[in-house]
Amino acid sequence: MKLYFLPGACSIGIHALLAELGHPFELVRAARPGTPEFEAYKRVNPKGKVPALIRDDGSLLTEFPVIALYLARINPDRRLIPTDAEGEIRVLEMTEYLVSTVHMQGYTRVRRPEKFAPSDSDHAAVKAFGLGVFQAGLDRAERQIDGKEWLFDKMSIADFALFYLAHWSTVNGIGALGPNCQAHHDRLWSRGEIRRAIEREATV
Ligand SMILES: N[C@@H](CCC(=O)N[C@@H](CS)C(=O)NCC(=O)O)C(=O)O
Known part of the structure; x- marks a missing residue:
């Protein structure tokens, strides 16, 4: 592979x-x-x-x-994807949201506004819109983790989508991680x- x-x-x-x-x-x-x-x-x-x-x-x-x-x-x-149908679709729903919306529609607008609007004069508005989408995703993850270590009851593939978004936020100073998302990121990052x-x- x-x-x-x-x-x-x-x-x-x-x-x-x-x-x-x-x-x-x-x-x-x-x-x-x-x-x-x-x-x-x-x-x-x-x-x-x-x-x-x-x-x-x-x-x-x-x-x-x-x-x-x-x-x-x-x-x-x-067991990184649940075997029951309801558990599986919820993990896929979150993974899809984090990648297709929070990353592609949010973060990408902040980093690459020219992909969404050719004119420089529109870039500040594109970035602001993207930041709103990105932050809303981080906030949704923050609420979902509350009281747990992971997005769901146990570690799943959705945690690895959140990991890269939180890593980008940390490294590039885009958006703000709440304490649950920060601890989630650090939990994965601290694994050698x-x-x-x-x-x-x-x-x-
Ligand atoms: N829908 C794709 C998106 C992948 C994607 O946009 N990858 C970016 C890196 S984060 C890329 O390859 N960018 C290269 C480029 O377009 O410059 C997926 O889920 O894998």
Whole structure:
């Protein structure tokens, strides 16, 4: 299995999940648009995005929630996705919200306003809107964790989506983490396998 990543990108959530699972994998740096290596990367993943997982049979898997679900399903003993239908759909609902709304509609507006509005004069408004979406997601997670260690009764794949968003908030000073989200982030970051895996990204 190979994980294509970019340092500090949302792929850190899948990287952390693989580290937590202890699943053997090869870590391969992808390429950013506009670099000479990008065309070659698009032959691996035509979407040109990370995370991208090459499975042991050579097939490509993309989209964070789907990669996370796949990894949880092939490691059933770790119980990172509930086996009952209600538990499963609630974990998927939260994972999807964190990635598709909080990241893609919120954080991306703050960091890359030009993707949403070509004119510089609109960028401040785009960023402000994005920050509202991002913060609303962090606040929703804050309320959901209250009194627990994880978003649900036990650790699940949704925690790894929140992890990368909280990590971005911490590293880039975007949005504000409440005490539950901060403790949740620190709980995952303090796991040696996870921290070492993410720190290694700078060296690959
Ligand atoms: N819907 C995709 C989104 C992935 C995504 O947007 N990844 C970003 C990194 S956080 C990326 O590859 N950006 C490269 C670029 O467009 O410059 C998923 O869930 O995996």
